[in-house]
Amino acid sequence: MSADAIYMQTIIAGLVMVGAYAVGKFLKFSTELCMFVAVIGGAIAGGAGFDTFRHIAEGSVTYLDIGLIFVFATIFMNIIKESGGTNYIVRKIIGAFHNKRILMLILLMLVILVPGALTGAGSISVLVVGGTVAAALNAMGLSKVRISALIFIVAGLSAAAPPVNIWAMMTCAGTAISYVGFTMPLLVPILILGLFSVIYFGRGAKNIDKEKALSEIPDPKGLSGWSVAVRFCCARVLAWGPKNLAVRISGSWIASCFCNLRFGCVADEFQESEYSEGQQGDCGAIDTANSNYCSRRHADTGNEF
Incomplete structure (x- = not known):
């Protein structure tokens, strides 16, 4: 031709x-x-x-393994959220570092980074931990504009953080090369930019009133540090198994979902405790988690907020 x-x-x-x-x-x-x-x-x-x-x-x-990683990692993080794990982690951070502003900001940054790093999507960070972290930042005296900017930027960085970087994985899958050696080249700049973001937007933050801040974040009844940590430990241990990344991550997420046998009971207790408090949450764009519960209570009771 x-x-x-x-x-x-x-x-x-x-x-x-x-x-x-x-x-x-x-x-x-x-x-x-x-x-x-x-x-x-x-x-x-x-x-x-x-x-x-x-x-x-x-x-x-070609991209089936990437799809499996995204789906199962998202399920995993939503189970952590619905069982009250994110509230538990943030409450522990507030209890231990309420009088250490910088350390608390850095730890809250890491909380935002983890869901996006495990799923490869920054939106998961906003949906899973955005509302809870926003409540903690609000207790530190930050404006809603700064809280929104901080969560948005750090959540965006989490999408590029290791171990799951969708763009790098798609590039590797399309060019038939192994997805290895990306951890440090991705982790170092993400941490540097994340630290700069929390320090810049967190300037002017104040030491918070511990009891007042804890009262604004629901306490997940029946949940312990072990029940939260065991799922991450199970995921990490199983990730050392098969050589295929999709099999490792998908398998570890499936297994870790069943580590806490009391998940259903804990989730029910956690939601019932929020309903029983009778407090009206902020249904604004910042507190996404609380707005979901506001909508549910509005549907159940017919009351207008």
């Missing part, structure tokens, strides 16, 4: 892909389905034939 013919075939395939994508959008398909239709149209126009299905199958499983 001559160069002109190849050039023309490429242009035709590109135009078909654009047209197929536009048709999908006109039919109100989702972006993913529009891209799928565009790929099918481009493959047919390019003369790929039955190889189209082979490429679709191979391309689908």
Whole structure:
């Protein structure tokens, strides 16, 4: 085939892909389905034939391990949240470091970093620990603007923090190289930027009233440090097993989900304790966790906040 013919075939395939994508959008398909239709149209126009299905199958499983990591790590972190683990951790930090502002800010930064680092998504950090950390920062006298900025920036950094960096993993999967050697090159700059962020936005923070701050964060009844730590320990131990990263992380998350046999009871006690307190939480954008419970109580009681 001559160069002109190849050039023309490429242009035709590109135009078909654009047209197929536009048709999908006109039919109100989702972006993913529009891209799928565009790929099918481009493959047919390019003369790929039955190889189209082979490429679709191979391309689908190329990032399967990344999908497994994201899904199971997200489930794991939501179990920690729903069982009251995040509230327990933040309450312990407040109890031990309420009169040490810098140390408390650094530890709260690490709390925000962990969910995103394990899942590869900064939004998980905001959803899982954002509301609880916001309550602690609010008790330190920081403005809502600074609290929002601090949580947003550190959560964004958590998405790039090891061990799960989605962008690096996708690059490795697409180029058939091993996802190794990324820990320190990613961890060092993330910690430096995170420390700068908490010190910059946390300037002017005050020593907090321990009892007042603890009263604003629900106390998870029946939860202990062991029941929170054992799941992370189980995940870490199992991560030393199989060589495949997806198998290690997915398997460790599944096993750690069942480490605390009293999870269902603890979660129920934790939510019931919040309902029984009868306190109206802030339903603003900052306190995401409390706003969820406000919405539930509003639906149950029919009262307006």
